[in-house]
Structure formats: C-alpha cells, structure tokens
Amino acid sequence: MHMILRIKKFIKNCFKSNKNSNNKISHNDLIQHNRVQPWFKINGDETLRLDYDLNSNSIVFDVGGYNGDFSSKIFCKYNSSIYIFEPVKKFYSNIEKRFSHNDKVKVFNFGLSSKDDELEISLSNNASSIYLNDVNSELVSLRSINYFIEKNKIKQVDLIKINIEGGEYELLESILTNGDIKMYNNIQVQFHDFLFENAKERMNLIHKKLVKTHKLSYQYEFVWENWELIK
Numbered sequence: 001m002h003m004i005l006r007i008k009k010f011i012k013n014c015f016k017s018n019k020n021s022n023n024k025i026s027h028n029d030l031i032q033h034n035r036v037q038p039w040f041k042i043n044g045d046e047t048l049r050l051d052y053d054l055n056s057n058s059i060v061f062d063v064g065g066y067n068g069d070f071s072s073k074i075f076c077k078y079n080s081s082i083y084i085f086e087p088v089k090k091f092y093s094n095i096e097k098r099f100s101h102n103d104k105v106k107v108f109n110f111g112l113s114s115k116d117d118e119l120e121i122s123l124s125n126n127a128s129s130i131y132l133n134d135v136n137s138e139l140v141s142l143r144s145i146n147y148f149i150e151k152n153k154i155k156q157v158d159l160i161k162i163n164i165e166g167g168e169y170e171l172l173e174s175i176l177t178n179g180d181i182k183m184y185n186n187i188q189v190q191f192h193d194f195l196f197e198n199a200k201e202r203m204n205l206i207h208k209k210l211v212k213t214h215k216l217s218y219q220y221e222f223v224w225e226n227w228e229l230i231k
Contacts, residue, residue, distance in 0.1 A: 032194075032222075039220045048218050048226070049161075052186055054078040058158040061085070063112050063171070068095040070161060075105060080158070087111040087140035088121065110141040113167060114174035117142045145171060146179045159186040166195040169202050176209045187214065187227040 042048070050073055054060070058080040062071045065086035075082055084099075084107045086092040092109040099105040120137045149157075162168045168189050175181055187210070193199035207216075214227035 035221065036223050039223045044220065044224060049188060049224060050074065050077060052078075052159055054080050054158055056080065059083070059154065059156065061112075061157050061160040063160060064163040064165070064167075065095050065107070066091055066163070068098045071095075071105060072098070074159075075102070079104070082106070084108065085110060085112050087142065088123065088138060089140075108143075110143045111164060111167065112145040112148065112171055113142040114170050114178075115142070115144050116147070142167075145174060149179065149183070155183065157184050159188060160184050162187070162189040166192050168192070169196070169199075169206070172206050172210075176206065181210070181213050182229060185229045186217075188224065189227075190224050191222050193222050 039045075049070070054074070054077075056079040058078060060071070060074055060080045060082045062068075062074075062082060062084045065071060065084035068084065071082045071084050074080060082105045084095055084105065086095055086107065087110050089109065092107065096107045099107060118139055118141055121140045123136045123138055148154075162171060164171065168191055172187075172189065175184070191199065191203045193203075196202065210227050214229050217226045217228045219225035
C-alpha cells in the first residue's frame with residue numbers, strides 16, 4: 001500500500017473513538033502524518049501531481065502503478081501514451097484489465113531498476129517493498145530502465161512518476177550514472193526514509209546531481225517532489 005494511502009487511513013482512525021487499547025500508532029506513521037498535512041491542505045494529489053505540459057503526443061512512465069489511478073487521471077486529462085510498470089501480480093492484473101481496451105496504455109508485469117533481477121517483495125498491510133521483511137511475500141521481476149529505454153527506442157519521456165517504496169534511490173542513481181537524465185522532462189518522485197538509515201543523505205546526493213540538469217518545481221519532503229528539465 002502506498003504511503004499516502006496509509007496516512008489517510010491513519011488520519012481516519014484518529015477520528016474514531018479509541019475503544020481498543022491495543023490500537024497503537026507507530027512512530028513512523030506519526031512522522032508521516034505530520035509531513036503530509038501541508039500536502040493534504042493543498043490537495044496535492046489532484047493539483048500538483050497532475051499539472052504538467054502534456055498532450056496526446058507525450059510519453060509518461062508510471063513506475064509503481066499500484067491500482068492505475070494516477071495513469072487514469074493523466075490519460076483522461078492529456079490523452080498521453082502511458083507505460084505502467086507494476087511488479088506485483090495482483091496489482092498488475094487489475095491494471096491490465098482496467099486498460100485492456102486502451103491501446104495508448106501499455107502495462108508491464110515488472111518493475112524498473114538499475115539492472116535485471118528477481119527479488120522477494122513484501123506484501124504486508126502497511127507497505128509493499130523489496131526492502132521489508134514479511135512472511136507474506138512474492139517473487140517479482142525487475143528490469144534495467146536503461147535497457148528498456150534502448151530496446152523500445154524511446155527518445156524522450158515527458159513525465160516519469162516514481163513511487164516504489166525504497167527502490168527510487170537505486171533507480172534514480174542508475175539514470176544519473178548510466179542513463180541520459182536529460183531525456184526526462186519531469187521527474188515526479190516519492191522518496192522514503194523509513195527503510196534506510198542514510199536515506200536523507202542518499203536523497204541529498206541525488207538532488208546535488210539533479211540540479212545540474214533539472215530545477216525543483218515543488219517539494220514536500222518525503223511526500224512528493226518534482227524536478228523539471230532546464231531547457
């Protein structure tokens with residue numbers, strides 16, 4: 001489950017009478033709750049995340065498709081061509097059915113990363129991530145983003161949205177090191193800090209490299225941020 005949805009559920013529970021003394025709030029959820037309040041205040045999911053200079057000729061990458069809602073909203077607004085990457089079989093199947101009659105939306109049952117790989121992904125109630133340990137897990141496939149770009153002869157990605165529960169670091173580091181970062185006009189990413197001790201430092205290093213080619217158009221730290229190509 002994506003972080004924003006977890007926090008929405010948390011906020012909803014806050015308004016319920018606490019009859020269950022075992023209903024404990026985790027420290028991480030409390031931190032995220034405080035972070036997302038400004039985002040909720042501006043209704044960022046329906047404003048900033050959908051406000052781009054896109055059209056019917058644009059190409060959008062949705063990395064971490066989940067239920068396909070983001071892609072659906074982008075398509076309805078801009079009629080763009082969309083590539084959705086979702087490694088979890090259940091989510092992939094639901095997305096595939098959702099867009100089965102839409103030729104402009106392509107759905108892939110693998111995630112994007114620095115290299116081809118197969119890993120166990122946690123399917124816990126709180127998050128789905130290759131960086132969490134949980135008895136409920138699934139073997140998923142990852143593919144090299146640079147190889148995918150080359151194989152499919154993609155020259156420009158107008159928007160890449162990245163929400164992959166910790167995998168964003170390796171993915172962006174790979175693009176910055178081995179790929180052509182200038183081919184991405186907009187990079188919309190949700191960084192996560194509850195999975196790594198050095199997440200803040202790692203994010204800052206990515207930022208230092210991104211500023212050479214992109215400018216920050218909005219940032220709600222560890223919620224959502226967007227980097228726009230400097231032209």
